[in-house]
Amino acid sequence: MSTVTNTEIILNGIPASPGIAVGPAYVYSKHVPKVQQREIAPHDVQSEIERLRAAVARSEKELRKILAFTEEKIGRTSALIFEAQIMILNDAVLMQEIERRIRDELRNAEFIVFDEFGKYSRRMLGSADAYIQERAHDVDDVMHRIIRNIQDQKLFSKLEGESIIVSEYLTPADTVIFSRNQILGYATDLGGLTSHAALLSRSLNIPAVLGIRTATKFITTGDRLAIDGYAGAVIVHPTDETLDRLMQKAKRLKEFDKKLEGIAGLPAETLDHRRIELSANLEFETELDFALRQGSQGIGLYRTEGLLMGRTTFPSEEEQAAEYMRIAEVMFPHPVMFRTFDIGGDKFSPEPLNEENPFLGWRGIRVSLDKPEMFLDQLRAILRASARKNVRVFFPMVSKVSEVRRAKEFVERAKADLTARGVPFDPKIPVGVMIEVPAAAVIAEEIAREVDFLSIGTNDLIQYMLAVDRGNNLVAPLYQEFNPAVIRTIKSIIDAGHKHGKWVGMCGEMAGNPVATMLLVGLGLDEFSVAPNILPEIKKIIRSIKYKDAKKLAERVLSLSTEYEIKNYLASVLKATLPDIPLADLETSTAP
Amino acid sequence: MTEVTVTIRNRQGMHTRPAAELVKTAARFRSDFTICKDGMEINGKSIIGVMMLAAEQGSQLTLRFNGEDEEEAKKAVVELFERGFGEPS
Numbered sequence: 001m002s003t004v005t006n007t008e009i010i011l012n013g014i015p016a017s018p019g020i021a022v023g024p025a026y027v028y029s030k031h032v033p034k035v036q037q038r039e040i041a042p043h044d045v046q047s048e049i050e051r052l053r054a055a056v057a058r059s060e061k062e063l064r065k066i067l068a069f070t071e072e073k074i075g076r077t078s079a080l081i082f083e084a085q086i087m088i089l090n091d092a093v094l095m096q097e098i099e100r101r102i103r104d105e106l107r108n109a110e111f112i113v114f115d116e117f118g119k120y121s122r123r124m125l126g127s128a129d130a131y132i133q134e135r136a137h138d139v140d141d142v143m144h145r146i147i148r149n150i151q152d153q154k155l156f157s158k159l160e161g162e163s164i165i166v167s168e169y170l171t172p173a174d175t176v177i178f179s180r181n182q183i184l185g186y187a188t189d190l191g192g193l194t195s196h197a198a199l200l201s202r203s204l205n206i207p208a209v210l211g212i213r214t215a216t217k218f219i220t221t222g223d224r225l226a227i228d229g230y231a232g233a234v235i236v237h238p239t240d241e242t243l244d245r246l247m248q249k250a251k252r253l254k255e256f257d258k259k260l261e262g263i264a265g266l267p268a269e270t271l272d273h274r275r276i277e278l279s280a281n282l283e284f285e286t287e288l289d290f291a292l293r294q295g296s297q298g299i300g301l302y303r304t305e306g307l308l309m310g311r312t313t314f315p316s317e318e319e320q321a322a323e324y325m326r327i328a329e330v331m332f333p334h335p336v337m338f339r340t341f342d343i344g345g346d347k348f349s350p351e352p353l354n355e356e357n358p359f360l361g362w363r364g365i366r367v368s369l370d371k372p373e374m375f376l377d378q379l380r381a382i383l384r385a386s387a388r389k390n391v392r393v394f395f396p397m398v399s400k401v402s403e404v405r406r407a408k409e410f411v412e413r414a415k416a417d418l419t420a421r422g423v424p425f426d427p428k429i430p431v432g433v434m435i436e437v438p439a440a441a442v443i444a445e446e447i448a449r450e451v452d453f454l455s456i457g458t459n460d461l462i463q464y465m466l467a468v469d470r471g472n473n474l475v476a477p478l479y480q481e482f483n484p485a486v487i488r489t490i491k492s493i494i495d496a497g498h499k500h501g502k503w504v505g506m507c508g509e510m511a512g513n514p515v516a517t518m519l520l521v522g523l524g525l526d527e528f529s530v531a532p533n534i535l536p537e538i539k540k541i542i543r544s545i546k547y548k549d550a551k552k553l554a555e556r557v558l559s560l561s562t563e564y565e566i567k568n569y570l571a572s573v574l575k576a577t578l579p580d581i582p583l584a585d586l587e588t589s590t591a592p
Numbered sequence: 593m594t595e596v597t598v599t600i601r602n603r604q605g606m607h608t609r610p611a612a613e614l615v616k617t618a619a620r621f622r623s624d625f626t627i628c629k630d631g632m633e634i635n636g637k638s639i640i641g642v643m644m645l646a647a648e649q650g651s652q653l654t655l656r657f658n659g660e661d662e663e664e665a666k667k668a669v670v671e672l673f674e675r676g677f678g679e680p681s
Contacts, residue, residue, distance in 0.1 A: 080608070087612055087615075091638050092637065092638075093637050093641065094640050120640050120641070120643075120644050124646070132643070135643050
């Protein structure tokens with residue numbers, strides 16, 4: 001057993017807030033307080049109501065503290081979340097109703113609180129409006145706070161000294177409260193719902209890796225952890241060697257970050273003037289500000305499934321159009337690439353699915369083509385955002401040409417609908433395909449003929465090509481971005497696009513790996529879409545190299561036959577070009 | 593009892609800030625205040641209720657006031673809707 005627990009394990013997630021930290025884990029189980037229904041005697045009603053009132057008062061006191069802290073440390077806008085929660089606590093109508101029910105029904109306070117709040121939050125969650133759904137989480141937070149206070153449970157009694165918080169998810173309040181303790185970092189299973197937490201952790205300057213999926217499964221309180229918010233990795237039981245490397249990396253990164261200041265306004269252009277389109281991957285509208293501050297000159301992947309979080313029905317055309325239009329407007333004149341819903345697989349699914357192997361199942365374009373109404377709603381919404389001609393649309397999980405043709409027919413139908421309604425849109429909206437299924441890579445030429453651009457989705461492409469599930473620790477080291485088969489496939493996709501005069505981009509994680517940048521430029525990649533936090537670094541590399549040299553480097557790489565050779569070669573050239581660059585990929589990877 | 597139908601004018605609809613203003617205004621009066629939207633009825637003095645209505649721009653609400661100062665309450669509340677809660681439309 002001891003040998004198993006002491007083995008170094010690397011868990012990968014979304015790099016949500018940069019920084020490196022090492023410390024003990026505190027696993028914060030976000031389990032909703034258990035609420036049991038109890039009958040109370042008539043003579044206990046008064047004391048039950050006193051308990052409730054005391055709990056509400058304590059809850060308000062807690063929230064006021066969080067509010068004051070947030071206002072001071074983060075700003076007014078973030079503080080509004082907590083003001084809304086205080087208003088709910090002060091809702092006299094709601095509280096009177098709860099007290100009335102305790103009296104009339106002779107049941108315990110926490111049960112009535114749970115039941116009464118639940119009525120509202122369920123209704124809000126079912127709303128078609130994303131804003132109202134967010135408010136449902138606020139209502140739940142307030143409810144949990146009151147119940148916890150009625151039960152007189154201390155929240156963080158076990159939290160002593162510095163620690164890295166590991167949780168299934170964090171609410172904004174959790175993020176803020178923890179930050180008042182000695183918090184070194186955050187690691188969570190879920191990344192989507194907690195985008196507020198991501199923004200807050202960045203404002204608070206606390207490293208965070210979200211969306212790890214298995215963090216709470218692999219980590220127990222007290223485990224020694226290293227968190228790398230740059231690479232999006234959490235290392236459990238790190239070896240001395242790993243720690244050493246991370247500490248050096250932290251030091252170098254701080255120095256490097258200083259050098260990146262001021263680069264945001266400059267173009268991503270090589271020394272010999274090859275212009276690269278460098279844009280950001282986004283899932284939530286709230287991330288836009290950060291992406292722009294990082295110097296993003298477009299959104300190369302907008303994951304529209306962010307809109308589906310926590311809901312049971314698909315958003316209407318109206319609702320989607322409102323969000324897409326806002327994003328296109330903020331980014332104008334820079335392009336925004338909307339990827340149609342990539343649901344199924346491990347992501348949101350509209351219906352309960354019992355797929356034995358969801359990654360090989362009903363997802364992406366397959367779902368969209370099977371649900372014409374949903375697909376048309378989304379396409380019309382995207383088209384409506386395209387009136388100023390800075391919007392592109394592309395499809396995930398395509399594996400054959402007929403899917404592309406059918407999807408294009410839907411685009412034409414959506415256009416006809418809008419024309420009939422007299423709604424403006426870009427009749428020449430660029431349409432593309434995400435190349436992430438090996439079959440699509442093989443027939444990339446045929447696909448390129450059908451569309452305006454290709455975007456390589458490396459995460460799925462590599463996982464399908466190499467038959468490796470990255471989330472499976474038994475085989476995770478076999479997931480290799482620099483496997484020669486992967487590199488040659490990327491080359492052939494880029495060549496296929498160019499042969500038909502179509503540009504080729506990349507929106508997988510590989511596009512944001514500094515070790516890969518020179519190679520990808522050399523292979524002729526036209527567009528890189530990366531996580532916003534890594535964007536300045538990638539731009540710095542592009543601005544430090546010559547396209548001419550990158551092409552030579554790519555040729556050399558194509559002649560190498562192992563991932564180990566390729567990676568070492570690329571890292572050594574990068575080191576020689578930019579001696580102080582932090583090499584995240586090499587440092588967190590295991591032996592060849 | 594007095595009743596009136598209003599339309600939400602501000603672009604962002606009945607989000608937290610206007611909801612708070614509405615509830616605060618209604619609380620100044622003794623009359624009962626009910627809001628109806630699409631067959632749902634809520635107490636207009638409850639912020640959680642108003643938030644749940646999810647009233648977006650253009651939606652129509654029926655406001656019902658009942659009590660000794662119902663006319664004054666109606667006047668004050670309707671005025672809020674007419675000026676779109678001071679937000680852009």
